[in-house]
Structure formats: structure tokens, C-alpha cells
Amino acid sequence: MFLTQIVNGQVSELALCETCAREKGLFDPQSLTFAEKFFPEEFKNRVDKLVRELTMGESAPAPACGLDMMTRCPVCGFGVEDYRRTGHLGCPDCYTVFARELDPTAEEPERNNDEPPSLKKARLQKELKLAIEREDYERAATLRDQINALTDNNA
Amino acid sequence: MKLDSILNSPPAWLPVRNETGGIVVGTIVRMVRNLPGFPFPGWSTRESRAAVAAKLIPAIKSVRGYKTSFSAEMNTLSYGRRRAMLTRKLLTPCMAARQDGCHVIIPSRRNMILMVNEEEHFVVHAFNDGFDINRSLKDVLQLDEQLQEHVDIAYDFQNGYLTSIPAEAGDGLQFYVLLHLPALTFANMMGQITKALEKLHVNVSSYFSDGQDDTGHLYVVFSIPGPEDSIEQMQDGFETVVRHLVTREMQVRTKLLKDPGLNLLDAIARAYGLLMCCRRLSIKELRDSISFLRLGTLLGVISWEEDEQSVLIELYHFSLAMATQTALAEDTPGSDLNTARALAARDFLDKHPHTFSYNQA
Numbered sequence: 001m002f003l004t005q006i007v008n009g010q011v012s013e014l015a016l017c018e019t020c021a022r023e024k025g026l027f028d029p030q031s032l033t034f035a036e037k038f039f040p041e042e043f044k045n046r047v048d049k050l051v052r053e054l055t056m057g058e059s060a061p062a063p064a065c066g067l068d069m070m071t072r073c074p075v076c077g078f079g080v081e082d083y084r085r086t087g088h089l090g091c092p093d094c095y096t097v098f099a100r101e102l103d104p105t106a107e108e109p110e111r112n113n114d115e116p117p118s119l120k121k122a123r124l125q126k127e128l129k130l131a132i133e134r135e136d137y138e139r140a141a142t143l144r145d146q147i148n149a150l151t152d153n154n155a
Numbered sequence: 156m157k158l159d160s161i162l163n164s165p166p167a168w169l170p171v172r173n174e175t176g177g178i179v180v181g182t183i184v185r186m187v188r189n190l191p192g193f194p195f196p197g198w199s200t201r202e203s204r205a206a207v208a209a210k211l212i213p214a215i216k217s218v219r220g221y222k223t224s225f226s227a228e229m230n231t232l233s234y235g236r237r238r239a240m241l242t243r244k245l246l247t248p249c250m251a252a253r254q255d256g257c258h259v260i261i262p263s264r265r266n267m268i269l270m271v272n273e274e275e276h277f278v279v280h281a282f283n284d285g286f287d288i289n290r291s292l293k294d295v296l297q298l299d300e301q302l303q304e305h306v307d308i309a310y311d312f313q314n315g316y317l318t319s320i321p322a323e324a325g326d327g328l329q330f331y332v333l334l335h336l337p338a339l340t341f342a343n344m345m346g347q348i349t350k351a352l353e354k355l356h357v358n359v360s361s362y363f364s365d366g367q368d369d370t371g372h373l374y375v376v377f378s379i380p381g382p383e384d385s386i387e388q389m390q391d392g393f394e395t396v397v398r399h400l401v402t403r404e405m406q407v408r409t410k411l412l413k414d415p416g417l418n419l420l421d422a423i424a425r426a427y428g429l430l431m432c433c434r435r436l437s438i439k440e441l442r443d444s445i446s447f448l449r450l451g452t453l454l455g456v457i458s459w460e461e462d463e464q465s466v467l468i469e470l471y472h473f474s475l476a477m478a479t480q481t482a483l484a485e486d487t488p489g490s491d492l493n494t495a496r497a498l499a500a501r502d503f504l505d506k507h508p509h510t511f512s513y514n515q516a
């Protein structure tokens with residue numbers, strides 16, 4: 001299942017499997033009837049692409065359902081994978097949830113190198129806790145490695 | 156129905172005078188805003204859209220001096236009405252495809268359309284005739300200020316106004332100008348110009364983005380919001396581009412005035428002949444022919460007994476009225492307007508005394 005965003009006559013998609021879509025309450029075929037009428041070309045291409053992916057099994061790197069380990073926005077359920085795939089966000093709160101993804105340069109402006117290791121460790125541990133709460137295990141793994149490295153150096 | 160009267164009266168973006176040789180038709184300023192705590196329309200549920208509408212619509216209605224002329228949930232509008240509104244820029248293509256929980260509102264001044272749950276929660280298009288961004292910009296910013304007294308808008312200091320596409324977050328403003336560029340089109344220069352403008356964050360698309368044949372040498376030129384530009388820079392750059400386009404069109408027209416060439420004279424003569432004599436006429440033929448008629452007028456091939464400028468404006472109105480009628484007819488399967496359209500075209504020429512110069516070429 002997918003919802004459409006139509007920008008200046010261009011259709012881009014937010015693709016989801018039907019199960020996920022139903023869980024999110026997004027299964028709203030009515031909203032697509034007019035999309036088809038107004039953008040027949042784009043609509044056809046989109047459906048063709050979807051059918052091709054389904055039949056050939058070479059779908060775009062879709063998040064594994066249920067095993068979804070990505071950050072999700074607690075307000076709207078949008079995932080970081082959805083953003084990477086579509087370039088869209090789910091709701092205004094996504095800006096905060098995905099701040100790191102949106103502006104990776106803002107992430108760690110090479111904090112003062114003279115940040116005391118004990119403080120740095122405390123900070124990283126706090127970030128790790130938040131990352132786990134967000135179920136952002138990718139980020140959590142990076143942070144865990146950083147904490148371990150810090151611990152090893154100081155050992 | 157109120158919509159019928161709106162569809163029958165001239166839209167606010169149509170010029171009353173024919174400035175700059177009728178090259179600039181009108182200006183549209185788009186403003187988008189979102190409500191915090193609700194999914195964007197592209198990621199929404201029926202329930203969340205309804206909740207957004209329940210917050211926004213009362214807020215809109217409590218804006219000072221605001222009166223509604225027309226308001227509808229999209230699921231109540233037929234296909235033909237949507238098409239007709241698209242033709243008259245009273246809906247965006249995105250909005251035309253929307254349904255439950257999505258609303259379009261036209262205030263009684265009819266100088267703007269307000270859309271709830273378009274691509275963003277709240278989208279305003281403000282119109283004015285001719286080339287004047289400041290006028291419509293003032294209208295949307297005033298509405299924004301008053302609206303924000305009644306409803307929270309998603310904003311943060313780093314990104315500005317938050318939008319469904321992060322790259323577009325910022326001022327939430329975009330400028331559109333409608334241009335009639337028959338000379339540049341006839342000189343086959345539009346493709347090249349479109350490519351060059353992309354680098355300047357300016358896009359060109361055909362004017363009738365309504366799925367019908369895109370004809371009539373009419374274009375929409377619009378700004379693409381860039382994250383690094385301030386609104387003043389964007390407006391400045393955009394205005395420069397539009398003025399440049401107007402100059403180019405003028406230059407080519409001047410060149411054509413000296414030497415129209417047999418091909419152009421032939422195209423104008425064919426268009427005139429078609430409108431004079433046809434018994435059946437498609438909407439594409441009508442739009443194309445009227446555009447050539449306008450160009451023929453500017454080149455002095457056709458001269459009108461009435462004030463030339465007002466005839467040129469009337470030709471816009473006529474073309475738009477025909478396109479609206481055609482769109483509305485889509486609700487009646489099997490209807491055929493080709494004969495009526497031919498009659499209307501011949502009638503128009505009949506009622507506007509003119510001479511066609513056969514001497515040139």
C-alpha cells in the first residue's frame with residue numbers, strides 16, 4: 001500500500017506493505033481514485049513499478065516488518081527508513097526525532113577535544129539510553145562502541 | 156451553487172489592463188503552514204485529517220474581516236468541477252486529487268484560495284493580476300499573522316516553518332508568475348530557457364496543468380525554495396528572472412515584427428481561418444488559435460476596431476470560459492462541445508469587428 005504526495009504534478013510515494021499500512025490505519029483506497037484520474041501517467045508508472053517489485057522480489061530496501069529496528073517518530077509512527085526512501089517526513093515532530101538524520105553535520109561538531117573523558121562518557125551513556133528508548137539500535141551500536149573505546153583507553 | 160458564480164466570473168489573477176504587452180498575466184504567492192502534533196497529509200489517516208480540519212477551519216473563520224464565499228470538502232466535488240477549478244487556478248493539482256478531510260475555501264474577496272490538507276496542513280494561494288509579488292505577499296502574511304492568534308503553527312528556530320519535505324522548510328513561501336510567451340515558444344527557445352532557469356531555482360511548466368492538452372503558449376514560472384536563501388533573496392532572484400524572460404519575449408517579438416517569416420504568418424493565418432470558418436473546434440485548437448490571434452494582433456496582422464488592449468484581455472477571458480465549460484462537461488459522459496465551441500468562436504469574431512491583413516508575405 002502507498003500514499004501519494006503530489007508536488008507540482010509529480011507523484012512521489014510513501015511505500016508501505018499493506019499490513020503496515022492497515023496497522024497504521026492508512027489503508028484508504030478512496031484517496032487514490034482521484035490521483036489516478038488526475039495523474040494517469042504517474043499513477044500507471046507507480047503501479048507498474050510496484051507490481052514489478054512484488055513479482056520479482058527485488059523490492060527497494062524496505063524495512064523488515066515487525067523486526068523494524070529503526071527510529072520511529074512517537075507522534076506519527078514515521079520511520080527513518082521512510083525518510084531515506086521518500087525524502088518526506090511524517091509530521092512536524094519528526095524534525096526533532098530525526099534531527100541527526102536531517103543534518104548529520106550538526107551531529108557532533110567535533111566537540112571540544114578537551115571534554116573530560118568522564119563527562120564525555122556520561123554524555124554518550126545518556127545518548128545511548130535515549131537511542132535505545134527510540135529503538136534506534138543502529139545509533140545505539142555506534143554509541144556503545146564509542147563508550148567501549150573510551151573505557152578501553154582509560155583502562 | 157456559489158461555485159458556479161465563481162467559475163463564471165473573472166479570476167483575480169486575470170489582468171484588467173494589458174501591461175507589458177500582455178506577457179505577464181498574473182502573480183500567485185503560495186504559503187504553507189503545518190500544525191504540530193499531526194501527521195502531514197501525505198502520511199495522514201482520515202481521522203487525523205478530520206482533526207486538522209477541525210482545528211484549522213474555525214481558526215480561519217475567526218480571522219478578522221474574513222467572509223467565506225465558497226467552502227467544500229473535496230469528497231463533495233465532482234470530477235468536472237475539480238477540473239474547472241484547476242483550469243482557473245482555484246485548486247492545485249495536488250488538491251484536485253484529494254478527498255476526505257480535505258477542504259477548499261474561497262473567501263468572499265476571491266483574491267485567494269485556502270486549502271486544508273493539501274500537501275501541507277494549510278496552504279494559501281493569493282492572486283493578483285500583473286507582476287506584483289508584494290501585493291499578494293502582503294495578503295498571505297497578514298492572514299498568517301491573524302491565523303497564528305488562533306492556532307499553533309509548527310516552527311523551529313533552526314528550520315523555520317516545518318514542511319513535509321525538509322528541503323522546503325523555511326519561510327514556507329513560493330512565488331508563481333503566469334506568462335504568455337508565444338514568440339519564445341514559436342522560436343523554439345522554451346526548452347533551452349527551462350534548462351537554464353533550473354540552475355537558478357526557477358521552474359517552468361505549462362500553464363494548464365489540468366491534464367488537458369497543454370497549449371496556448373502560456374506558462375507558469377515558479378520559485379523553488381532553497382534552504383540557504385532568505386525570502387528577500389528568493390524574491391529578488393525570482394523577479395530578476397521574470398524580468399529577464401519578459402525582455403527576451405519582447406526582443407523576439409521585435410524581431411518578428413520586422414520579419415515575421417512565412418511560417419509564423421502562415422500559422423497566424425491558419426489560426427484565423429480556423430476560428431472564422433470552423434464548424435467543429437477542439438479545446439486545444441481553440442487555445443492554440445487564440446494564442447496566435449493575440450500574436451497576430453501584436454504583429455499588426457490583425458487589427459480591431461475596438462481598443463486593441465481590451466480585445467486582447469477579452470481573448471483571455473473567452474479562452475478561459477471555453478476551457479471551464481469543457482472541464483465541467485466532463486461530468487456529463489458523451490457530451491460534445493466541439494460544435495458549440497466552433498459557433499462561439501465564430502460569434503466572438505463576428506462581435507468584434509476587425510480586419511485581417513492579407514498583404515504581408
Ligand SMILES: [Zn+2]
Nearest residue numbers: 017019020065
Ligand atoms: Zn510492512
Ligand SMILES: [Zn+2]
Nearest residue numbers: 073076091094
Ligand atoms: Zn513524526
